[in-house]
Amino acid sequence: MSHFCSPLRYPGGKNCIFPFVSKLFYENKLLGATYAEPYAGGAGLALRLLFEEYVEQIYINDLDRSIYAFWSSILGNADAFCSWIEDVDVSMESWCRYKEVQNRAESADLFELAKSTFFLNRTNVSGVIKGGVIGGYNQKGRYKIDARFKKPDLIARIQRIEQFRKRISVSNLDGLAFVKKMDARAEEIFIYLDPPYFQKGADLYMNFYSKSDHEKLSKHVHKMKKKWMVSYDNHDFILNLYASEKKVRYKLSQSASNRVGDEVLIFSENIAFAGSLESLTSPVCL
Numbered sequence: 001m002s003h004f005c006s007p008l009r010y011p012g013g014k015n016c017i018f019p020f021v022s023k024l025f026y027e028n029k030l031l032g033a034t035y036a037e038p039y040a041g042g043a044g045l046a047l048r049l050l051f052e053e054y055v056e057q058i059y060i061n062d063l064d065r066s067i068y069a070f071w072s073s074i075l076g077n078a079d080a081f082c083s084w085i086e087d088v089d090v091s092m093e094s095w096c097r098y099k100e101v102q103n104r105a106e107s108a109d110l111f112e113l114a115k116s117t118f119f120l121n122r123t124n125v126s127g128v129i130k131g132g133v134i135g136g137y138n139q140k141g142r143y144k145i146d147a148r149f150k151k152p153d154l155i156a157r158i159q160r161i162e163q164f165r166k167r168i169s170v171s172n173l174d175g176l177a178f179v180k181k182m183d184a185r186a187e188e189i190f191i192y193l194d195p196p197y198f199q200k201g202a203d204l205y206m207n208f209y210s211k212s213d214h215e216k217l218s219k220h221v222h223k224m225k226k227k228w229m230v231s232y233d234n235h236d237f238i239l240n241l242y243a244s245e246k247k248v249r250y251k252l253s254q255s256a257s258n259r260v261g262d263e264v265l266i267f268s269e270n271i272a273f274a275g276s277l278e279s280l281t282s283p284v285c286l
């Protein structure tokens with residue numbers, strides 16, 4: 001089975017830090033804990049931790065209703081979703097129809113919105129929902145609209161998620177509200193926060209963060225009781241917000257089209273990570 005667990009392609013997706021995070025779970029005796037992601041997006045890392053039994057339960061949250069629609073629909077009705085994938089015509093005609101659904105994302109029927117999100121994610125350049133279609137509108141490019149729409153593989157990914165559905169909870173809250181909820185729970189929860197990028201967020205996601213949103217988040221993160229890790233693009237503004245925390249800069253190895261440069265990981269004081277660093281590319285402790 002492929003290491004790509006998520007059916008979604010995600011700009012800035014963190015599937016690739018699985019080797020590091022899985023070691024971190026050993027280093028901090030977190031095996032079997034609950035795992036929560038307030039800004040889950042494609043949730044590739046969360047799913048792999050679950051499938052490989054590092055965690056017992058995952059809570060994935062995203063404020064973007066289109067993303068939430070996808071997760072809640074495949075968890076609630078995987079069979080219908082897979083039948084639709086089998087039948088859907090991957091053409092520009094369908095693309096135009098599904099693009100229109102995103103214009104009314106706040107009111108559209110959730111299942112319809114889920115189909116639209118998935119279709120655009122798999123047919124747009126780099127999976128960016130509001131971006132352009134692979135091959136261009138006139139389909140003159142080298143790659144065509146269906147280049148990333150391999151139906152059997154995508155159906156298999158959804159069926160695998162369906163097998164774990166009792167251990168996956170999905171929500172559509174603001175990240176801060178979600179974090180407060182998780183932090184108040186009694187059980188051991190590792191919270192991984194991957195908020196919208198500081199620099200590129202507005203281009204990539206439907207919801208992005210202003211400077212004051214990043215500030216507000218950092219103020220709250222500093223008060224959290226649970227073990228946590230935050231990731232960001234490497235920028236002085238962010239480093240200053242987390243000036244007193246332990247941090248590592250590393251290179252996020254992604255495909256050329258998604259490349260976003262150096263990233264930083266920031267840790268709560270009760271997390272040890274020295275023994276896991278070898279799994280990151282070019283790590284530098286800050």
Ligand SMILES: C[S@@+](CC[C@H](N)C(=O)[O-])C[C@H]1O[C@@H](n2cnc3c(N)ncnc32)[C@H](O)[C@@H]1O
Nearest residue numbers: 010013014039041042043063064174175194207
């Ligand atoms: C950097 S991406 C997360 C990528 C994810 N870690 C992955 O591996 O696919 C940030 C996500 O935060 C979501 N988001 C933006 N503002 C939010 C908010 N206020 N609350 C919760 N999620 C938000 C975006 O929709 C986007 O999916």
